[in-house]
Amino acid sequence: MWLFDSSWKDIAARKQADRAALIEAAKELLRSCDLALSDAYLRASAGEIIAHLSARTPGWTAERVTAAYISQAIDAHAATNCITEVLFQEALEAARALDKEYEATGTLKGPLHGVPVSFKDQYDVKGYDSSIGFSQWAYKPAKEDALLVAQVKAAGGIPICKTNVPQTMLSFECNNPLFGRTLNPWSPAHIPGGSSGGEAVLLACGGSALGFGSDIGGSLRIPTGLSGCFAIKCGEPRFSKTGAVSPNPGFETIRTIMGPMARSVADVKLACQTICGLPGGASEHLAPVPWRDVQLPKKLKIGYYTSDNVAENSPPVKRAVREAVAALTKAGHECVQFVPPNALEAMECFTALTSSDGYKELTSHLGPDPQDPSLFLVLLGPSIPWFIRSTAAWLLRTAVGDERFATLLAAARHKPVREFVHWTARRNELIDEFHAKVWAQHAFDFVLAPVQAMPALPHKATRTLIPLASATIYYNVLHYPAGVVPVTRVLPTDVWAEEAEDPGSVMLRTEMRKVYDPEAMKGLPVGVQLVGRPWEDERVVEAMGVLDAALGPRGFGPGTWTPAV
Known part of the structure; x- marks a missing residue:
């Protein structure tokens, strides 16, 4: 019924025009705001903003700080197309109300007093859409x-805007028919990651002091890793998702984890200290545990790897891991290289579980919207007849010699409930096996791992490289807490040797090398994951701080972004 329906174009044009009008109106409002100290506001962390407002530092008010971040958000959006819903006028009104209240009472409203905050588009804000890029969800x-x-x-906290996501939110591209494509803040030719892509971009550009996204396969970690920010995916839900929309809300076998994104480890911790322990919705099962103070051993034992047997990691990704290891070793910690068990099997399990209904529920909301190219490989398996899929998998194994890609293709199909239950049981076995082979056998405090095998890809390359999300999906399947710390940037000298250095999918290696260009990717951020044991979210954030301090200043954090030329 939607085959020749172009109604989505009219809705998208109207939606984008409304957004542009609100931005122009905000520019007029900013003319009357005092922005003389904008640079100081933008270089301050969220915690420092609160400290200045609490101390009544001359020139610091919630209104002025909010106005500065709105101005920066407008610049960030002009460069990257990262914003969906514009809350600027309400934000300024809320900031003035905070200033008035503080002047009268001398008491801060709370631990986020006066902090400009942004949210991934899926979070409901009263009076605004949560369309997540679907034209049929607009104007509701x-x-x-x-x-x-x-x-x-x-x-x-003062919400200032909502940010862009990829179509269906099951992709690490950041493009949809309603709002268009979001660009990497350091290179407009490359993706920012996803699905919390717009959020990571806005933070990297300094257009927000604190943000919130979600993660089912890397959606907090991939965009922060590719855009140069910090995030934590807790092992179990500790942030409420009540009132956060989803294209597949009943899928819980791999849990969606809501969480903070920030420009510093300290701000990630601030968000956790503020929110964790607060009650969730009636149908949620949040741990009723406030954020705990923990002390790490002076000498940590950290396991690390540069190969996971799924995809060969590119030179800057390996270098990021090695630089992190070198920094930690120099700081007195023990780093031990190991082989991660069952990474391919975890990706197979994720693919099998998420595709069990053929992605029918996920894609049921597209209506007349054209399917984004980044979903091509995701949806391919269930869309083809079983005998074609089986033949293709056989050819991949025998003619191409790519057992890994064949395994993933074979897993992507409709399944009866009995088989779905089997894969759920296999997920639990993978958790048990990782515990025995890693935590128990090696007694690591943490695991240090790549975020993804490549830096930010060129736009549309995810069409054939979506399996690269396996590096983060690994820890979604295992339900472990994992944080991201930016380490370095791509250098022109990060040349990839012609000979394959690690085991990995032949198909993925071929596609990766087609688009890998260290000269074009120069300056793109590369981060690492720090992974902890179950229920050790607090320890992971502390370990992120240890790594961040060991690495030292390296051009990430508040005040470091300038628009790409």
């Missing part, structure tokens, strides 16, 4: 704030 404003948004407001 939320009647209430998402619980997390309400909690941030109650803590004194």
Whole structure:
């Protein structure tokens, strides 16, 4: 019925025009704001903003800080197309109200008093759409704030905007028919990652002091890793998702984890300290445990790897891991290289579980919208007849010699409930096996791992390289807490040797080398993951701080972005 329907174009044009009008109106409002100290505001972390406002530092008010971040957000959006819903006028009004209240009472509203905050588009904000890029979901404003948004407001945070996502949010591209394509903040020719892509971009550009996204396969970690920010995916839900929309809300075998994204480890910790322990919605199962103070051993034992047997890691990705290891070793910690078990099997399990209904529910909301190219490989397996899929997998194994790609293709198909239950049991076995072979056998405090086998890809390259999300999906399947710390940037000298250095998919290696160009990718951020044991979210954030300090200043954090030329 939607084959020749172009109604989505009219909706997209209207939606984008509305957004542009709100941005222009905000520019007029900013003319009357004092932005003399904008540079100081933008170079301050969220925690430093609160400290200045609390101390009544001359020139520091919530209104002025919010105006500076709105101005920077407008510049960031002009360069990258990262914003979906514009809350600028309401943000300025909320900031003025905070200043007035603080002047009268001398008491901060809460631990996020005066901090400009942004949210991934899926979070409901009363009076605004949560379309997540579907034209059929546009112009259906939320009647209430998402619980997390309400909690941030109650803590004194000031929501300023919502940010862009990929179509269906099961991709690490960041493009949809309604709002268009978001660009990497360091190179407009490359992707920012996803699905919390717009959020990572806005933070990297300094257009927000704190952000919130979500993660089911790397959606907090991939964009922060590719855009140069920090994030934590808790092992179990500790941030509410009540009032956060999803194209597949009933899928819980791999949990969606809501969480913070920030420009510093300290701000990640601030968000966790503020929100964790607060009650969730009636149907949620959040741990009723406030963020705990933990002390790490002076000498940590950290396992690391540069190959996971799924995809060969590119030179800057390996270098990022080695630089992190060198910094930690110099700081007195023990780093031990090991082989991660069952990484391919974890990706196979994720593919099998998420494709069990043929992605029918996930794609049921597209309506007349054209399918984004980044979903090509995701949707390919279930869309072809079983005998073609089986033949293709056989050819991949026998003619191409790519057992890995064949395994993933074979897993992507419709399944009866009995087989779905089997794969759920296999997920639990993978958790047990990792525990025995890594945590128990090696007694590591943490695992240090790549975020992805490549730096940010050129736009549209995810069409054939979406399996690269396996590096983060690994820890979604295992339900482990994992944080991201930016380490370095791509250098023109990161030349990839012609001979394959690690085992990995032949198909992926071929596609990766087609688009890998260290000269074009020069300056793109490369981060690493720090992974902890179950229920050790606090320890992971502390370890992120240890690594960040060991690496030292390296051009990430507040005030480091300038628009790409």
